[in-house]
Amino acid sequence: MSRKIFFSFHYERDAWRVGQVRNSNVVASEDEYGFIDAADWESIKKNGNAAIERWIDDQLTNTSVTVVLIGAETANREWVQHEILKSWNRGNGVVGIRIHNIKDQDQKTDVAGRNPFDDFKLPDGTLLSSVCKTYDWVIDDGRKNLGAWADEAANIRAKYATDDKIVGAGEDTRNTKAQTVSRAATASGFAPRAPWCPDHVHGKR
Secondary structure, eight states: OOOOEEEEEOHHHHHHHHHHHHTTTOSOGGGEESOOOHHHHHHHHTTOHHHHHHHHHHHHTTOOEEEEEEOSSGGGOHHHHHHHHHHHHHTOEEEEEEOTTSOOTTSOOOOOOOOGGGGEEOTTSOBGGGTSOEEETTTTTHHHHHHHHHHHHHHHHHTSOTTOOOEETTSOTTOOSOOOOOOOSSOOOOOOSSTTSGGGGGOOO
């Protein structure tokens, strides 16, 4: 597949499962964005929220699709929320892939989390979850179908105008310009290249 894809996810809880998706080699390394080594992530965090936002913006540059890897707590992660909002509002297709059924290093699955797209709406009040598709990596065979899902997400976004911006589900849709979801210094979402490495526990997003 040739699309450049940004991956958004909850680092702290889902690092191992995200690593399994990444190491499936469905997306060429030069076409995948949103991954970072633990040491580099700690360095960025030390420079504050503005530095994190710049890193996210840089990672999104030239991508056309954002894949949100949905675990048990992903919907509650504020940097993931920020990435969803920025992705859609810059014109990226957005698709969710549930990863809770992927076994972790202890051969255990996790509980299904709620859909993070439920927290956003279009100017007409339509929830993003009724527009953007979600799939299950295990049940729906993500290794085989990720490319098709990414193409589908891009085609869905193309049906909407550039100014069809999303906002938080509780915000006023009369303002259709991009609005900022609340951010937290303690946030999550990135995995190192080898998430099973001992030092992965020190990098949070």
